[in-house]
Amino acid sequence: MERRAFLGLGLTGIGAVALAKKGMALEYYPNPSDKKWAVVYGTWCGTARDAGLWISEGMGGIADVFDVRENPDLAKFENIIIGSAIRSAKVTPELQAFLEKNQSAIGPKVRGLYIVCGNMRRPVTPELTKQLITDYLAPLCGAKDAAARVFLGRVTPRLLPPDIREQMKMMGEYDNLKRPDCMAFGEEILGRA
Ligand SMILES: Cc1cc2nc3c(=O)[nH]c(=O)nc-3n(C[C@H](O)[C@H](O)[C@H](O)COP(=O)(O)O)c2cc1C
Numbered sequence: 001m002e003r004r005a006f007l008g009l010g011l012t013g014i015g016a017v018a019l020a021k022k023g024m025a026l027e028y029y030p031n032p033s034d035k036k037w038a039v040v041y042g043t044w045c046g047t048a049r050d051a052g053l054w055i056s057e058g059m060g061g062i063a064d065v066f067d068v069r070e071n072p073d074l075a076k077f078e079n080i081i082i083g084s085a086i087r088s089a090k091v092t093p094e095l096q097a098f099l100e101k102n103q104s105a106i107g108p109k110v111r112g113l114y115i116v117c118g119n120m121r122r123p124v125t126p127e128l129t130k131q132l133i134t135d136y137l138a139p140l141c142g143a144k145d146a147a148a149r150v151f152l153g154r155v156t157p158r159l160l161p162p163d164i165r166e167q168m169k170m171m172g173e174y175d176n177l178k179r180p181d182c183m184a185f186g187e188e189i190l191g192r193a
Contacts, residue, residue, distance in 0.1 A: 033062035035193075037111075038077040040066045042084035042095030045160070047116045047153040047177055052083055052180045055114070058186025068095045074106060077179035079113035079193060082141050085153060086132065091115075091140070098142050107142025112189040116153035121174060124150045146190055149185045 037059065039052040049067065056063035063081065066072040074080060082099070084091035099106065115132045133148040154175035157165045 001170055004090050008048065024139045034080040035062060036076060037063035037081070038066060038072065038074055039063045039081040039083065040072060040074070042068050042092030042094065044085055045156055048083050048085040048189045051114060051116050051151055051177060051182045052081070054182035055081060055112070055186035055189070058183030059190045068092070069100045071098070072104070076111060079111045080106055080109045081114070081189060082110060082137065082143070083114035083116070086115055086117040086138070091137065096140065103142040105162060110141050110143035110146045110187070112147045113137050113141065114151060114185065116151045116177060118155060118171065120151060120175065121152070124152060147185070151181060
C-alpha cells in the first residue's frame with residue numbers, strides 16, 4: 001500500500017475512534033420532553049438494560065437511559081428511575097458505588113425502582129419485592145415512595161464466563177422478561193408523577 005493511502009486510512013481510523021468516544025452516551029429520545037427523566041441501570045448481561053429501555057418506551061420514550069458505567073451526570077434530570085440485575089442478592093458493584101456516592105442528590109428525585117432477577121424461575125411475590133426493593137434498593141438510593149417492580153429476568157449461558165456458566169448449568173437457558181410488563185411499569189410511573 002502506498003504511504004499516502006496508508007496514512008489516510010490511519011487518520012480515518014483515528015476519526016472513527018474519536019466519534020465513537022463522543023457518541024458513547026447514547027440518548028433515546030423518540031419524543032422530546034421537558035420533564036427531564038432518566039433511567040440508570042446496572043447490568044451484567046443486558047436484561048436490566050432492556051428493561052430500562054422498555055420502561056422508557058412505556059413512557060413514550062421520554063426518558064434518557066444510561067448504563068451506570070457511563071457515570072452519568074444526573075444534575076439536569078428531575079425524575080430518575082433506578083434499576084439493576086441481581087447476583088447473590090446484590091445489585092452490580094458499579095451501581096452500588098454510584099448510589100453510595102450520589103445518594104443525597106439522587107434520592108429525592110427517584111420516582112421508580114426495579115430489579116431483574118432469576119428467583120429460581122418462580123413467580124414474583126410481594127415478599128420478594130419487599131426484600132429486594134423496599135428493604136434494599138430503596139434505602140441504597142435514599143428513595144421514598146417510589147414505584148417498585150421486580151421483573152423475572154433471563155440467563156443466556158453463552159454470555160457468561162466459563163466458570164460461572166458451569167455454576168449456572170443447572171438453571172439452563174431461560175428468558176422471562178416481558179416487554180409489555182416493563183412498558184406498563186413505565187406508564188404507571190408516569191401516571192404517578
Ligand atoms: C452468577 C449469577 C448469580 C445470580 N444470582 C441471583 C440471585 O441471587 N437471585 C436471583 O433471584 N437471581 C440471580 N441470578 C439471576 C439474574 O438476576 C438474572 O439472570 C438477571 O436477568 C441478570 O440480569 P442482567 O442480564 O441484567 O445481568 C443470578 C445469575 C447469575 C448468572
